[in-house]
Amino acid sequence: MQDRSSFSTGRKARQALAGLFIAAASLAAHAQDLEAGKAKAQACVACHGADGNSVSPEFPSLAGQTWRYLYIQLRDFKEGRRSNAVMSPMAANLSRDDMINIANWFASMPLKSTDPVASEDKLKAGKAKTDETLCTMCHLGGFLGQNEIPRLAGQRPAYLVAQLKAFKARTRTNDAGNMTSVAQTLSEQDIDNVAAYLSSLR
Structure with missing residues (x-):
């Protein structure tokens, strides 16, 4: 048995x-x-x-x-x-x-790196603005994104500029209001700087 x-x-x-x-x-x-x-x-x-x-x-x-x-x-x-x-x-x-x-x-698919095209001063200004607006609270450290929040690191700067401007102008509103609110605080120069900084990240 x-x-x-x-x-x-x-x-x-x-x-x-x-x-x-x-x-x-x-x-x-x-x-x-x-x-x-x-x-x-x-x-x-x-x-x-x-x-x-x-x-x-x-x-x-x-x-x-x-x-x-x-x-x-x-x-x-x-x-x-x-x-x-x-x-x-x-x-x-x-x-x-x-x-x-x-x-x-x-x-x-792996995201391929591209060389930053902005000046060091512009990248520093972009980082300072993302720190000031607490962007990493949603997009996480390194801007790698999470769940429904997109990865921004390494994204095309022209596309980032276009989307931030669309949020600011409220022509893009599928964000539950979060990005629309943040974008209102950004000047055109801020948007340029932030996009350059985010695109430079890996």
Whole structure:
């Protein structure tokens, strides 16, 4: 007759094996989702780059962005909370799964560094302004973002300028009011300095 200890050991082994199968299945599903996201993202590469690193100053890099932020922006374009002549129609026919897969694929791509183009004085002024406005309370240290809060480190400066100006002018309002409020305190020079500083981070 099998003793209690050997039965317990066998049960633990079976549980461990089941856990490995579940983990393997989850990894396979995740890989499949990334492949689906990559396939769907081919419509995005003309503006955002083949690997999510934009080669055009006016278009944001999506590589290394938080997946949840990307998903929410696609959803907002689809549902009209954010408007753009190119992005709104692009998002219109995406399903929820499409948006999640695209977001995860871009989030999985590494953001490539670019050399800072601003003067040291401008970078210092930008950092001082982000300290003054407590930007890291939401965007975290290093401006790497979290959940629904975007990564700003290494982003295209022209795009950052455009978005800060849009928040300030209230032509972009899908932020629950947080960025709209912050942007009201920034002068045009502040916006320029902040964008230069954020784009220089790695």
